[in-house]
Amino acid sequence: MKQHLSNPPEASVQKKIPSEKLGRFGKRVIRNKILLLMILPAVIYTIVFAYYPMTGVVMAFKKYNYRDGIWGSPWNGIENFRFFFKSGQAGTVIRNTVLYNVAFILVGTVTQMAVAIFLTEIRSKHFRKISQSMMFLPYFISWVIVGVMAFNIFSDDFGFLNKLLVAMGFKKISFYITPKAWPFILVFFEMWKGVGYGSVMYLAAIMGVDTSIYEAAALDGCNVFQRIFYVTIPSIMPTVIILFLMSVGRIFKGNFDMFYNLVGTNGNLFNYTDVIDTLSFRALISSKDFGMSAAVGLFQSVLCFITVVLANRLVKAYDPDYALF
Amino acid sequence: MKRKSRLKIQKDVIALNIIAYTFTALIAILCLLPFIMVISGSFSSERAVAANGFSLVPQDFSLEAYKTVFKTPSVVIRAYATTTVLTVTGTALGLLLQTMTAFVLARKDFPWRNGFSFFFYFTTLFSGGLVPTYVLYTRTLGLANNYLALLFPLLFSVFNLLIMKSYIMGVPDTLFEAAKIDGAGDFRILFQITLPLIKPALATVGLFIALAYWNDWYNAMLYIREEKMFPLQYFLYKQVNSIEAYKKMIANNQVSGDVISTLSLPTQTLKMALTVVVTGPIILAFPFVQKYFVQGVTIGAVKG
Structure with missing residues (x-):
């Protein structure tokens, strides 16, 4: 002073x-x-x-x-936007982005919650630790490596799954030209990569539950399943809802890393796999169409802004302590 | 509880245990399998993979793929060096930047902390998007083919800032006030008083930053054309997606002098060996750092 x-x-x-x-x-x-x-x-x-x-x-x-x-550069009015919407790709990429995110959120939340609940029920410390470490492993690797792993499993000639199908007497599936298979594959890998990391949040929430409630439930004759459904799950609901709303806020944001490494520039699959981010990227890098790419980007940024603000409103209404702003 | 028959109580416990162990084990194994497949592929001979595809256990044992990777070790080593230097520099600078900023925002006597918090936070709500950022790096700043284009994008993140801030807010204010009265300057309060108290947060945020740098391939794809500058992950991306080009490079660059044809080099197993070489250190370091990531999630969730 x-x-x-x-x-x-x-x-x-x-x-x-x-x-x-x-x-x-x-x-x-x-x-x-x-x-x-x-x-x-x-x-x-x-x-x-x-x-x-x-x-x-x-x-x-x-x-x-x-x-x-x-x-x-000269002004172009809303030509770039018009081009994006008229190209017929707008509907596809917006639909894909939203549907993938909905699937990611639902599958992710359910598996992560289930893992967290079951992990807390498991008495063996070693089992708990080892399985948790195994589940955490995918979080540490890049999507490039996940892309390699996906190829190992799904490739036509060398893929583990196709070899398995043939061995069991089924026909090969050419995954890399079968768009319909990819929603399942992508949702699986998103679940796979996030399960260990994501479940930690729910584990923390379960640890925070007042143990006297469990004791009271046991005294009232609850069996373990009733305890999970009537005590554990309702107790961690605030965390679940907050995390859910926050991910809903990002519903227009595609995970570029994932889509680009698993699908790449494989046009066969685009109908089912192209998201806003990959389209915008290709418009910039492959077609050098800076204007349209920027238009797609701005369109996405505005949508993201609106959804995040709305999601935050909902969080605030639910529990002001968790609101981001 | 006592009135209930022991058997009945045990029945539901046993049922739950069966479900819990089975489900957890299933997910855990599912998480591990792709790793095992890569490793077993890397130790298989090309012939076996061509005949039977990838499998969970190596069909035979062959070091052919690894020998091929290390025929021209300089290529891999250079990518390793690039990534290591970037990770170390980026983590050190990023940690310093994040800690200083979080320290200021956590100080209750800093009058504009809400304004600045919003200034940083707003960038997570709205962004210019890919194209303006691309133009900024390549044209405005002229950083194409420059290592700085790999350093800058990951240096600062609002997510890490929030973790750090909430952790520093846990340090009692009275400590800052006492230090101030004793005549300590703000830098002294930060480096000598606060830092030793927030070591766990430093470890957590440091590892988040380090992992981001280690796994980054995206910025290299956008800004780096020069093959010699590729960081590890983008190097891997390029090689597995154009494995023939990689084989050609090995054939042309090899040191021993004898001429080899690209046809004699493995393809699929080579990809796997390269993946193992690139992933190895992360997997080895993983048991030691896992707890810090767990900590990060928890801090972020509880206080963020």
Whole structure:
């Protein structure tokens, strides 16, 4: 504090504010100058890498060419959006993105909850630890490696599953040209990769349940199944609902990593596997259509913004403590 | 409870136990199987895989695939070096950035903490999207084919910031006030008083950042064209998706001098061996770091 009091004249010169006009705000700036200095790198980072690109959404309304750049390129009205919606892809990718996310949320929530509930019922500490570690393993690897694993299982000539089918006397399934199989495959791998990590949240919630409720239930003659359905599950419902609403908020966001590594640029499957993110990526990288890609991106950002705000509203209505803002 | 027959009580416990053990074991095994398949594929001979496909147990034992990977070790080693340097640098810088920012936002005597919190938080609600970011990196900043394009995107994340912030908020304010009265500056309060108290959060957030860098392939795909600069995961992505090109590279670059044809090199098992070589360290480090990730989820859930 002493140091701060001796500083104002210098600091005010730095800030180019006459000392008499310094006022309350200026004084507060000076008093907190070290803290402001600490936060400055992150602020600059966020401006450059998050806020500045936001201004780039104008590209969605431009006929972008490399020579003129973002600001110099001519305006294009809503042509980019019209192209996106007229191409016939808009309906497909929006439908796929939403349906996949719905399936991911439902399957993920149910398996993660089930795993958490069963893990707490298991008495053997070793079994619990080892199985939990095994389930956590997929979380640590990249989707590139998951892509390799999927190929091991589903490839035509070498795939484990096809060899199994043939051995059991069935016909081979050419998965990589069978779009209908992919919703199942993708939902499986999403469940697979998230089950260990996701169940931790529910485990924590179960640990937080007041044990006296269990004792009371036991005294009332509850069997273990009744205990799970009438005590455990209702007790962790707040966590379940909060997590559910938060994932609903991201319903228009496709998991690019997953779709790109498992499906890639395999056009045979796009009807069932193309999501907003992969379409936007291909428009940018393959067709160099910056305008349409930006339009798709902006469309998605706006949808995401609306759903997150709505989801947060619902969380807030349910339990204000968990609201994000 | 006593009035009920012992048998009846045990019946439902036994039933639950059977279900719980079976279900958990099933999921756990399901999680492990693809890993085993990759490993057994990597130790199989190309001939066996071509004839019988991938399997859970190696059909024979062959080091052919690994020998091929290490025919030109420099290629893999370079990708390893790139990823290691990036991970270490990114984690150190990211941790510093995240901790400093979280420390300021957690200080109750910082007058603008709500405003700044929202400033950071808003970026998770709305983003410019892929194209403006791509143009920023490649054109505005001119970072195409520059390692910085791999470093910057993962340096700072609001999710990690929130974990760190909620952890620092657990440090009693009186500690900061006492230190301040004793004449400690803010940097001193952060580095000498706060940091030792938040070691678990440092470990958790540090590992989150490290894992993000280690597993990153996306930014390399967007910004890096130069093959020699590929980080590990993108290197793997490229090789398994164009394994013939990789074989050609091995054939051309090999040190021993004798001419080999790409036809003599394995294909499927080579992919598997490369995957094992790339994944190995993560799997080996995993038992030691798992608990920190568990911690991260819990902090994020309870206090976030």
